[in-house]
Amino acid sequence: MPKIPPVDSRRLIKILENFGFRVVRQKGSHVIMMNEExxxxxxxxxxxxxxKPGLVRAIMREAGISREEFFKILKKK
Known part of the structure; x- marks a missing residue:
């Protein structure tokens, strides 16, 4: 499995939207997203x-997204 690359924040938001997250609000330079749960x-x-890759990995863990799912969506976009 390849290393997790640095990802543009807007692209990361679009990836999370594919997994059922939606933007709830923004405060300063931070966007808060939430899913149905x-x-x-x-x-x-x-x-x-x-x-950075470390934060992308932490966000994936919090969202319950596997590396395989992440790379599958990342390649589509």
């Missing part, structure tokens, strides 16, 4: 900067 995910949004 009320799982809350916070995505930092900084123009021109990507979300």
């Amino acid at each position: 009320k799982t809350r995910i916070v995505i930092p949004v900084h123009p021109g900067r990507k979300v």
Whole structure:
């Protein structure tokens, strides 16, 4: 399995939307997303900067997304 790459925050939001998360609100440079089970995910949004692999991995864990599912959606977009 390849390494998790840095991902643009807007792209990460689109990936999470594919898994049933929706943007609930934004406070400053952080977008808060939630799914039907009320799982809350916070995505930092900084123009021109990507979300680092460690944080992407932590977000995937919180969202319950496997590496295989993540890479499958990442390749589509």
